[in-house]
Amino acid sequence: MELLKKYPKSFQWLFLLAVFFALCFAIDVPETYKFIRGQAEFVKDPNQSAFVFLGKEVRYYAFDVFWRLPPLLGWLPIWINDSLFFLMNDWMPMEFWNEDTQEYKTRPLVLQITRNLTAFMTFLIELIREILLGGLETIVAFTSWDWIDANPWAELPGLPWTIVAAGSAILAYKLGGKGLAIYALLSMTYISIFGQWKPSMQTLSFILVAAPLSFIFGLGLGVAAYKSKRVEKALYPILLVMQTMPQYAVLVPALVLFGVGDHAAVIITMIVAVPPMILLTLLGLRAVPPRGN
Amino acid sequence: MSKVLIPTARRDILIGVNQVIMVCFSMAVISAFIGAKGLGFNLLLALNQLNIGLALEAGLCISLIAILLDKMSLAWANKQVDYFGNLNFFQRNKNSLFFGVIVIVGIILAYFGSIYFKDGYNYLFEVPHNKGISTADFWNKGVDWIFDTFFVYIKAFNTWLIVDVLQPMRALYLRMPAVATLVLVVGAGYLIGGVRSALVVCGLTLFIALSPWWDRALVTTYMATFGVLVSCTIGFTVGTLCFQNKHSTNFMLNVCDIFQTFPSFVYLIPVMMLFGITDTSVLIAVIVYATIPATRYTIEGLRSVPAGLHDAATMSGVTKFQRLFKIEFPLAFPHMMLGLNQTIVFALFMVIIGAFIGTEDLGQYILKALSDKKGAGIGLTLGICVAFIGLIFDNLIRTWVGQRKKHLGID
Numbered sequence: 001m002e003l004l005k006k007y008p009k010s011f012q013w014l015f016l017l018a019v020f021f022a023l024c025f026a027i028d029v030p031e032t033y034k035f036i037r038g039q040a041e042f043v044k045d046p047n048q049s050a051f052v053f054l055g056k057e058v059r060y061y062a063f064d065v066f067w068r069l070p071p072l073l074g075w076l077p078i079w080i081n082d083s084l085f086f087l088m089n090d091w092m093p094m095e096f097w098n099e100d101t102q103e104y105k106t107r108p109l110v111l112q113i114t115r116n117l118t119a120f121m122t123f124l125i126e127l128i129r130e131i132l133l134g135g136l137e138t139i140v141a142f143t144s145w146d147w148i149d150a151n152p153w154a155e156l157p158g159l160p161w162t163i164v165a166a167g168s169a170i171l172a173y174k175l176g177g178k179g180l181a182i183y184a185l186l187s188m189t190y191i192s193i194f195g196q197w198k199p200s201m202q203t204l205s206f207i208l209v210a211a212p213l214s215f216i217f218g219l220g221l222g223v224a225a226y227k228s229k230r231v232e233k234a235l236y237p238i239l240l241v242m243q244t245m246p247q248y249a250v251l252v253p254a255l256v257l258f259g260v261g262d263h264a265a266v267i268i269t270m271i272v273a274v275p276p277m278i279l280l281t282l283l284g285l286r287a288v289p290p291r292g293n
Numbered sequence: 294m295s296k297v298l299i300p301t302a303r304r305d306i307l308i309g310v311n312q313v314i315m316v317c318f319s320m321a322v323i324s325a326f327i328g329a330k331g332l333g334f335n336l337l338l339a340l341n342q343l344n345i346g347l348a349l350e351a352g353l354c355i356s357l358i359a360i361l362l363d364k365m366s367l368a369w370a371n372k373q374v375d376y377f378g379n380l381n382f383f384q385r386n387k388n389s390l391f392f393g394v395i396v397i398v399g400i401i402l403a404y405f406g407s408i409y410f411k412d413g414y415n416y417l418f419e420v421p422h423n424k425g426i427s428t429a430d431f432w433n434k435g436v437d438w439i440f441d442t443f444f445v446y447i448k449a450f451n452t453w454l455i456v457d458v459l460q461p462m463r464a465l466y467l468r469m470p471a472v473a474t475l476v477l478v479v480g481a482g483y484l485i486g487g488v489r490s491a492l493v494v495c496g497l498t499l500f501i502a503l504s505p506w507w508d509r510a511l512v513t514t515y516m517a518t519f520g521v522l523v524s525c526t527i528g529f530t531v532g533t534l535c536f537q538n539k540h541s542t543n544f545m546l547n548v549c550d551i552f553q554t555f556p557s558f559v560y561l562i563p564v565m566m567l568f569g570i571t572d573t574s575v576l577i578a579v580i581v582y583a584t585i586p587a588t589r590y591t592i593e594g595l596r597s598v599p600a601g602l603h604d605a606a607t608m609s610g611v612t613k614f615q616r617l618f619k620i621e622f623p624l625a626f627p628h629m630m631l632g633l634n635q636t637i638v639f640a641l642f643m644v645i646i647g648a649f650i651g652t653e654d655l656g657q658y659i660l661k662a663l664s665d666k667k668g669a670g671i672g673l674t675l676g677i678c679v680a681f682i683g684l685i686f687d688n689l690i691r692t693w694v695g696q697r698k699k700h701l702g703i704d
Contacts, residue, residue, distance in 0.1 A: 009484070016480040023473035035467060035508055035653075060505060066472045071505035073674075081670030163399035167392055168361070174388050176368030183364070187357040194427065196332065196354045203331035204358060206324075207317045211362070214313050219306070244638050244683030246645040248323050249676025252662050253669045255327050265324030273316040277309040284305025285298055 027066045054079055084256055088114075114257050121209065121263035128205040161192040164201075206262050210269040217270065218277025225278065226285040235278065242275040303370065310366050315554055318359040322556040326663065336556060340649075345436050345562045346429025352559040359554035436563050451573050459519070459572050466515040471502050478685060486692035493688055497681040504678055506655060513644055513654040514682060516572065520579035520640040525633060527580070528587020533617070535588075536595045549589045557582050557646055565650050575647030583640040590632020594625035624701065627694045634690050641683050655679055 004011050032047070049062040049070075058074035092109040165188035173181035191200045225232040250271055258264040325333030332351050339347035440447070475498055482494035501510045535545040560578040568574040598621050606616045648656030659675050662668030 012484050016477065016484065019480070020473050020477040023476060024469060027470040027473065029468065058505070067470050068507060069471050069499075069502045071503060071507075073500065073503040074505045076504070077670035077674040079670065080673055081667050084669050160399045160402065162402055163396050166395040166399065170388055170392050170395070172361070172365055172368075175365055180364055180368060184361055187361055190357065191354050194350055194354070196335075196351060199330070199332045199335050199351070200354050200358060201331075203321050203333065203355065206329060206331065207314075207321065207358075207362070210320075211313055211317050214317070215310060218309060218313065222309075240684060240687070241677060241680045243680075244641070244687065245676045245680040246642050246656070246659070247320060248326065248645070248663070249659050249672050249679065251323065251327055252659075252665075252672030255663075256669045260328035262329045264327050265320070265329035268324055268327070269317050269320040272320055273313045276312040276316065280305045280309035280312065281302070284302030284309075287302065287305065 027064070030063050030067055032061070033063060033067065056082075084253065088256065110257075117267070118258050118261075118263040121266045122261070124209045125206050125262050125266065128208050129202065161188070161197055165189055165192065202262075206266055206269075210266045210273065213266075214270045214273040214277060218274045219281055221274065222278045222281025222285065225282055232282070239275045239279055242272070243279070247272050307367060307370050310370065311363055314359060314363045314366065318355055318554050319556065321355055322558050333556070336558060340558060340562055343562060343566065344429060344433065345559075345566070346427070346432035348559050348562060349432050350427065350429065352556045355556055356551050356554035360550055363550075363554075436566055440567060447567055451568050451571065454573050455571060459576075462519065463512065463515050463572075466511045467508065469511070471507065474498070475502065481689060485689055485696075490688060490692050494685055497685050497688075501678050501681055504674060506658065506675065506678060509653070509655045509658065510678055510682060512652070513641070513656070513679065516576060516579065516644045516647070516652070516654065517637065517640045517682070520576055520583050520644065521633070521636050523576075524580045524583040524640065525587050525636055528584045528632070528636065529591050529629065531584075532588045532591025533595070536592055542592055542596075545588060545592060549585050552581075552585050557643055558649070560643075561646070561650060570651045572652065574650050575644065575652055578647060578650075579640050579643040582643040583636045586635035586639055587632050590635060591625070591629050594628030594632065595621055597628055598624045627698050627701070630690055630694045630697075634687055637686050638683050641679055645679060 045059075045061075047061065048059045050057055050059045052058075053075045056075040056078045058071060058078075060071045060074060062070060087108075087110045089108060089111070093106045094109050094112070095104045096107050096112050097104055165185060168188055169181045169185040172184035191197060221231075221235065225235050247268075250268060254264055254268045254271070258267050321329070321331065322333040322336055325331070325337050332355050336348050336351040336355075339345075339351060475495070478498050479491050479495045482491035501507060504510075531545070535541045557578070560581050561574070564574040564577045568577065602620060602624070603616070606620050611619065644652070644654065645656035645659060648654070648660040651657075655675050655678055659672055662672035662675065665671070
């Protein structure tokens with residue numbers, strides 16, 4: 001009895017564990033239960049139970065409720081999927097001016113927005129990529145292909161790697177001193193000598209777009225959340241989920257919304273990189289003593 | 294706002310920038326799945342060919358650039374602007390001028406290069422892909438050699454681990470009735486954080502239990518638990534050992550930096566070549582990846598112990614071990630628990646990636662959803678399920694750490 005008074009917490013834990021194990025032993029494994037492997041769950045089986053919710057049919061193997069709960073949320077993925085497709089293809093069709101065909105065209109609103117967004121992202125990426133690797137896309141975007149044909153000097157090659165490497169070393173020296181400069185020079189030289197220059201610059205170009213954008217968005221949203229309690233309350237659960245969510249679960253919805261390519265990569269990276277930025281901004285602003293206001 | 298608040302909150306914002314850059318580079322590989330060009334794409338190609346050497350080189354490039362950008366942005370943000378009115382034009386624009394000279398020299402070099410390397414590639418302009426030096430063969434041969442030499446031992450270890458440890462553990466997890474699990478989790482929530490915590494945890498668990506993937510979630514949890522247990526043991530030990538010496542601390546933190554930015558996919562190949570398509574391979578990759586935050590937070594936790602206490606302890610004549618166990622560990626414990634939190638997130642992430650090796654957990658279904666035209670909803674729901682597994686632990690640990698901190702009087 002004295003022990004119980006001395007360590008009440010430990011006894012509560014012990015009691016919890018006892019209940020847990022008692023339940024484990026009390027509830028038997030159903031004879032029909034087996035771990036479903038591979039594609040077996042997609043096979044239609046007469047033993048399966050089914051229910052219909054919101055017009056979506058969910059099939060499942062029914063067990064004792066104590067053993068496994070029935071998948072009452074089984075309609076959720078199908079429903080998310082269908083609403084996403086509805087949004088993209090049928091929701092709010094509107095008239096938009098089409099540059100290529102020179103006429104008005106009916107298009108769903110969301111599709112138009114995502115298309116414009118991707119075009120903007122692609123432009124930014126190409127801009128940086130052209131400086132680093134050489135290319136025509138941006139000049140063409142400002143002028144036209146005919147103009148390029150007339151002025152062949154505009155076909156600039158990219159910067160040679162020697163310049164980029166030395167340039168980054170100088171920048172590093174200016175920012176952080178000798179050590180950083182040597183590190184910059186060595187790593188750039190390594191990348192070049194090992195023949196990874198082109199892919200590296202491609203990756204760099206999309207990160208140089210994604211990182212500043214997500215920094216700006218994160219800081220902005222963080223400040224907004226700091227200023228208004230309501231924004232914070234709305235953002236916080238989403239942030240928590242986004243931070244623990246494995247990043248490539250977001251890939252599939254983004255694939256549907258933005259298609260395939262570098263622009264989609266930038267948008268996805270932003271989606272993943274903004275939450276930690278918001279949280280840390282909020283944390284930092286909170287730590288400021290209130291008299292500073 | 295912009296004059297007072299943001300500069301004062303600078304420290305955390307800087308950590309935010311660091312996080313953004315790290316995340317961007319970890320996404321560099323993942324985004325290759327949806328058609329981004331660049332290093333990530335090459336890395337995936339190398340992975341498909343099981344060419345560990347090539348993948349290693351591409352991965353190293355990613356972490357080199359990541360660390361460079363990270364250090365540069367940190368240095369930029371920390372830099373104080375100096376005003377010197379009495380400098381002349383040359384001194385003020387020293388760096389830009391120097392850069393101008395470099396540009397001209399570079400262009401001349403490239404031009405000469407185009408004359409010198411007449412029929413090949415102009416190496417002074419751009420070293421073409423796969424035409425540079427490559428150490429790929431060395432690494433490939435290294436892994437082959439390890440496999441050839443230690444095949445017997447690896448095989449024995451693998452079989453032992455799977456038969457005697459992993460399979461029973463997995464069976465135990467699957468043997469848990471849903472209700473028992475609920476009781477355990479909710480009870481833990483109640484004991485740690487009261488009714489509120491219990492309700493939150495109950496909601497999170499119920500979502501997973503009512504989704505069609507409860508069994509898979511159990512498998513994911515089993516792998517994550519095993520990974521977290523082992524990597525915490527390693528991480529806490531290594532962190533404590535390294536903390537005894539200042540140089541080794543810094544060295545370890547740098548190693549953590551490199552490993553964290555190193556694309557996690559690269560860990561998968563050598564492991565898969567050595568241990569085959571088994572849970573062991575996934576778990577070893579998980580352990581390698583999840584040890585990073587465990588080590589880092591242990592070191593930082595021990596660092597956060599006030600120096601005064603340290604000295605006071607030394608003065609009152611305690612031995613090194615006594616000091617470590619009686620003073621430093623209890624004080625550093627809240628911080629270390631936050632490390633545990635990160636370790637769980639990292640482990641979950643790697644378990645999901647492990648689907649590429651071939652697992653039977655939630656990750657496998659996410660992978661399937663990727664190639665499915667109607668997979669958007671499934672992918673998102675599964676992602677939320679994984680996030681909720683993480684959040685259950687996150688909630689429990691965070692509440693507990695908060696109480697502990699209050700108890701110790703820190704913060």
